[in-house]
Amino acid sequence: MKNLIIGISGIRGIYGQHLTEKHALDFGRAFGLWMREERVIVGRDTRKSGESLKEYFVRGLVETGKNVYDAGIVPTPALTWFAEKHAGFCAAVITASHNPAQYNGIKLISPSGTFLNLREFASFFKVYKSLNKNRSIKTGKYYKYDTLMESFFGSLINCVDHKLIKEKNFKVIVDPVQGAGALCSRKFLEMLGCRVIMINEDPAGEFSHNPEPMPCNLTLLSKEVEHRSASVGFAQDPDCDRLALIAEDGSFISEENGLALLIRWMLQKKKGSVVVNVATTKIIDDLCDQFNVKLFRTKVGEVHVVETMKKTGAVAGGEGNGGIVMPAFHYGRDSFAGMALTLEMMAKTNLKLTEAVSSLPVYFFIKKKMDFPVSRIRMLYRRLEKEFSSGKISYPDGLRIDFEDGWIGVRPSGTEPIIRIFVEGKEKGKVFAALKLIEDRIISCRKNS
16 A cells, blocks of 8 residues: 555556555455446556556456446546446546556546545545455456447537537647547547547557646647647647647647636536636636636545536536536546537637637746655645735635735645645736745755654
């Protein structure tokens, strides 16, 4: 268990060191004993360790009497969609999402189609810790399930104006970083009438760059979009729940602006409440004021956003890491929904992405991560409270301090042994000054650890 990262975002660790086939077997057994449903659909991303980990995870499920439907290499959102739309199923995916290639993990999906919430995960983990006391005498069955993507894409396309998108015949360039999108993104976009160019498509599982869809990792995609005069560039992470956008001039559209563009478009289609997490840009606040709709903020984590969306009947939501949630399709972060919405917005407004972004409210937003001993987090919070005492201090998920024209946030990561820093404001100078002060206090606390 040492160095395994375990929480509502799933189970992650370096394969062969922190996460082994024995872990996968035991987590499969625990999930099988925990879930009441008799059926579970399982998939994985393209990581080299994925097939072996999936095999042992499936074995654990079958040993507890569960009937397993193996979907092979598929995107995470296809599995959350399937569980949401098909009664009597749980789901699981073997993936480490945007983490580097040496990592792998397991995401567990409830019959509602969402990742396990805090209560569900606590009860699951209790089963895991008492495995030796819980044994099933039943044996389940194993099936191959090869038609998931066909039904997933067919359902999504009907949620947008696919006929108009096809008429535009957009040229798009996609960087799936040899992840699950390398096997299906071309087909999806061609179904929408796009001329598709793929980069970093082969060989599957050998990531050509750090798989997190950030500007420093997408220089080739930016160059290709500009050089080939494409309408848009799409970057996906290995399990396809996150999306980054490259504009027609090769410029990177920040994850915050990308999320804001799509939320604004969904509000233009249908007015209603919006849900994002506490670490998401204030642009969303401005948009909700503009449309006169309510905004709800949650803790960081897809399940928190999704559960609040369901409770409030929200028409749009997501997280400021490129994770759009389109409830008209399903309640899950989804890069394919993001691509479809982007193309629909471009088709209906006749705007280039640079033009669409230029009409958004302007904020300067910096996100940074630093190594930090979690044992010193309370000391850091106290020091930051003192330094920024003029702001409104709250602890919705870590420390957040709000000011009239911006905010700062500091919280431990739920997926990596680091601390995350967020600073956003209208004035660039103030943003950088605040960041420098936070960094200095982090370094000071770290030295005293």
